[in-house]
Amino acid sequence: MFLAGVLALLYGFRLLQNECGGRGHQSLDIPHDNIARQENQPSLGLEDSLIQLYRSIYRLPEQNPNQERLQGIPIVAFEYDSAGRGSLLLENFFIKLLEISHPDQTTRLQHWYPEPFAWNGGFSEKRPSFSRILYYGDASIQNDRISGTLRQLLQTDFGGFGPGILPLSSLMPCDPKENSRQCAIRKEGAWQEISAVSSMRQGNYGILSSYLSAPFYQASPPSRQETGTVRIELPLFLQHHDGLCLEVFAHKDVLANDIHVSVQKQPSSDREPVPAASTLTGPGQKRFTYALPRDFQNISFQMKFKRNRNLYALALNDTTGICVDNLCLPESKGRVFSVNNRRFLTDQLDLANAGLILYQFGYQLPAPIDSSRTEEACRQFRFQLLQELSYIRSLLPATPVIVVGVSDFSEHFGVSTAFSGHRPERDLSSEALRQIQKEAAFQTDCVFWNPSRALEACPPTIDKADLTAMLFYQALMDAYRLFLKKELRTMSLQRAKSLELNTYSRQSR
Incomplete structure (x- = not known):
């Protein structure tokens, strides 16, 4: 009995000797469905099958091929609070990456890690194999330069396609001439734009802090248009892709x-209508999904102007893999979170399958008049x-947020860092801002x-934008x-402990 237990423990320990571990999984009784075995199969054979399963799920990704381009530049690791709460929340996104990488293991992963999937049970139709990274920022991410490179890297490794949420709002500067991978957007008709910046009060603005609406009829002339149109010109690389x-x-x-x-x-060709492939309704809002055909140059979106015909966002992406949205x-x-009513923004982020939020503001702060x-x-x-970060943490308690510090190279992006301009004390001011x-x-x-x-x-x-993304x-x-190594060791030890208990139970009978 004692020898069997020792063998089981050694089988788990032999995988990883030097990693720390422990997320606190659901149970030692891990389901063994889809694992071929017979009733009289030895326990060690079952253990071999489980170890192979763990190694398959927690397989380490290959080293970043762009590492050679970094030319010896030191890698900057993430920083966490002393209690490590930020690190644990980031693991929730890594669990989503596991789910995206292993869609056939979704049921098992949700059994092993129930917490990231249980915080908001209102949408049973959430896509298990798709997640958005919402990249909020000011001038440094203009024209989709940093987020565009990051999107390309993630979609190469985890799947997905498309630029994601499009710049409908006038608050979002966009110049396709600055980036050949951007879509050109043109709005036609009497759209009324309602933004948090202009109203300065809480409301149902959504992800973009603004939305397009039907015009106020009482202020419109009798010959007003009955529809509003958004025309989207696709860059060449998007025109020939299946699944968009x-x-x-x-x-x-x-x-x-x-x-x-x-x-x-x-x-010169006629326009081809595209029917809605699916509709998902949440509290106060809907998500329509249109499966686009292959080989087309532009999209026309039209909506009738009626009461409450509010358009919060348009997104162009795949329904699997990763999407990085440039906001x-x-x-x-x-102020992109606290301007929204809590429940409304929570539901919209959930409809969008938000899995990670990046927050990088500070370039557009007004410089003080004097020291x-x-x-x-x-x-x-x-x-x-603090107000913004506390607000989003309360809305999405299981979704990690990464605050990206301002850099000292904002003039590279055409703006000046807060408090600095081009004065000699620029670095000191930027460092103070990063400390905050x-x-x-x-x-x-x-x-x-x-x-x-x-x-x-x-x-x-x-290029510094490419470098930041890499x-x-x-x-x-x-x-x-590090997460994969830790989880492989933790799961293996749990299986070894479970095997030891089962062996002891059988021999005690």
């Missing part, structure tokens, strides 16, 4: 026949940052990432590898 979908986030009163979606394959909102000054007001400006920035971001992140159980030191060593051969991806994958 247009997702529409709208008010709950919007009906399927209020929307007309069509595509055009050539400038550049410089005029918001970072005596710097301390006051810092206090205001700290207060607003770091403290606020730790107080609200968020993760902090500071790329500035690595950017200082950036050679002229690498450094972040490397930090994310390093943390993911």
